[in-house]
Amino acid sequence: MEKRLTPVARRLRRAMTEAETQLWRHLRGSGLEGAKFVRQFPIGAHVADFVCRSARLVVELDGRQHSAEAEADAPRTASIEAHGYRVIRFWNNDVLANTEGVLEAIRQELLIARNHPD
Numbered sequence: 001m002e003k004r005l006t007p008v009a010r011r012l013r014r015a016m017t018e019a020e021t022q023l024w025r026h027l028r029g030s031g032l033e034g035a036k037f038v039r040q041f042p043i044g045a046h047v048a049d050f051v052c053r054s055a056r057l058v059v060e061l062d063g064r065q066h067s068a069e070a071e072a073d074a075p076r077t078a079s080i081e082a083h084g085y086r087v088i089r090f091w092n093n094d095v096l097a098n099t100e101g102v103l104e105a106i107r108q109e110l111l112i113a114r115n116h117p118d
Contacts, residue, residue, distance in 0.1 A: 033107055
């Protein structure tokens with residue numbers, strides 16, 4: 001399934017939202033606590049926004065279009081978690097208005113992963 005998602009992931013990388021672009025500036029090049037993140041990474045039947053493979057952490061950003069679909073995110077989250085990842089979600093607005101708060105929440109998740117390797 002992941003091979004078929006590669007073109008989708010490439011297209012998503014070229015068309016990132018403003019919030020994705022802003023967060024990526026901080027995550028790229030091991031810029032957050034030395035953790036290496038990749039963007040638009042296929043996991044199972046889904047393409048995750050940002051993934052730190054070593055910490056098994058997925059960071060998903062949700063825009064307004066997702067507010068009515070919050071319940072639809074549950075199966076997606078469960079599917080990604082079934083592949084051994086933890087999923088954390090932020091609203092695009094939170095990334096844009098409170099980038100430092102979002103980064104601190106991601107730092108905390110990375111710290112948890114380092115202290116509790118699976």
